[in-house]
Amino acid sequence: MxxxxxxxxxxxxxxxxxxxxxxxxxxxxxxxxxxxxxxxxxxxxxxxxxxxxxxxxxxxxxxxxxxxxxxxxxxxxxxxxxxxxxxxxxxxxxxxxxxxxxxxxxxxxxxxxxxxxxxxxxxxxxxxxxxxxxxxDSVGFCSNQAELDKLGIDAPTSWDDLLDPALKGTVSMPHPATAGVGYMAMFAVDTLNGGAEDETIDYFTQLNQNVLQYSKSAASGTELAGRGEVAVAISLDSDCVKAKEAGYSDLVTSYPEEGTGYxxxxxxxxxxxxxxxxxxxxxxxxxxxxxxxxxxxxxxxxxxxxxxxxxxxxxxxxDAVNKVEWNLQKAADSREALLARFESDVASQSSATE
Structure with a gap:
């Protein structure tokens, strides 16, 4: 929907x-x-x-x-x-x-x-x-507070928080090959890793254990979170607020404190x-x-x-969001290689694609 x-x-x-x-x-x-x-x-x-x-x-x-x-x-x-x-x-x-x-x-x-x-x-x-x-707008974490309360955890405030075993099967991420927000998340993590591609892929391989669904679009993830089908969706902050204003009142927005993409x-x-x-x-x-x-x-x-x-x-x-240094040309130049690694090393190990 x-x-x-x-x-x-x-x-x-x-x-x-x-x-x-x-x-x-x-x-x-x-x-x-x-x-x-x-x-x-x-x-x-x-x-x-x-x-x-x-x-x-x-x-x-x-x-x-x-x-x-x-x-x-x-x-x-x-x-x-x-x-x-x-x-x-x-x-x-x-x-x-x-x-x-x-x-x-x-x-x-x-x-x-x-x-x-x-x-x-x-x-x-x-x-x-x-x-x-x-x-x-910026990449953030769109969480269902009621679902977080059931799990006994707080809204994530770092990328590592998404690896919490308590979130197994309760995270939604836009697929980076179809949704720009998914790639933005990948490039943000890659930037924080200093461009070390192996470390970036290792992170998303770990995150894959918690991902219920790789959605076709970022907005799909906020709806899943709004309905309580997942606890957290990686999304644009604007999409999360939009979903909350549309009636999904349990949604809250948080950001990775070490830096996010925009x-x-x-x-x-x-x-x-x-x-x-x-x-x-x-x-x-x-x-x-x-x-x-x-x-x-x-x-x-x-x-x-x-x-x-x-x-x-x-x-x-x-202005209140801590953002990584966003090199547009590097983001463009790195896309093909990062997506190829995501497909071969992450998505191929999952049946979570929408």
């Missing part, structure tokens, strides 16, 4: 259009300068939760007049689709920036420097126009796009303050990347 806020495209589009029409973007941040020049339909590969994809796509269409559709796919799934069906999508919206770098290395990105990118902090922007970031959710224009101008208009739009102000109303519990954008009251404070 996917947690989905029931929003019709018509309702969302109309209401968000009213919201946006009441605001004027700061100088240099309005997307309207390019949007009217685009025409035709826009196909979006969207790597966020379903209700966010639905609402943002509808808002973009309402604001620009460009007919847009989306397919909700995890980052690994987008990379696979770009290989098998090039030209299917015009723009990739969401997913970790390192995955957009991988797509660029494979020749799938058409670099585009949006005029609105200049308002972003350096860590949210690629100077060459491969990607720009429009949201950020996501810069990126947008890129795709090569061979059927609607290249529409893709650029979408990138301009989602990097505008008006668009990022909408996150609180969707709602999205990830933080906007523009400093002047509105932030929802329940959005986790990203």
């Amino acid at each position: 996917r947690i989905t806020t029931k929003l019709s495209a018509v309702t969302v589009g109309a209401s968000l259009m009213l919201t946006m029409s009441a605001c004027s973007p700061p100088e240099g941040q309005g997307a309207a300068t390019t949007a009217p020049q685009a025409s035709g339909s826009l196909n979006i590969a969207c790597s966020q939760q379903e209700d966010f994809c639905q609402a943002i796509t509808a808002a973009f269409s309402a604001d620009t007049g460009i007919d847009a559709t989306y397919v909700r796919l995890g980052s690994g799934e987008v990379l696979a689709r770009l290989e098998t069906t090039p030209g299917e999508f015009d723009v990739w919206s969401g997913g970790q920036a390192e995955n957009h770098l991988i797509a660029d290395d494979r020749g799938f990105i058409e670099p585009y420097v949006s005029p609105n990118a200049s308002a972003l902090a350096a860590e949210y922007n690629d100077a060459d126009g491969v990607w720009s970031g429009f949201y950020t 996501e810069v959710g990126a947008v890129s224009v795709l090569k061979d796009a059927r609607n290249a101008e529409g893709a650029k208009a979408y990138m301009d739009w989602i990097l505008s303050t008006d668009a990022q102000n909408l996150y609180a109303d969707v709602p999205s519990y990830a933080a906007p990347t523009l400093a002047d954008a509105k932030q929802g009251s329940s959005v986790p404070d990203q």
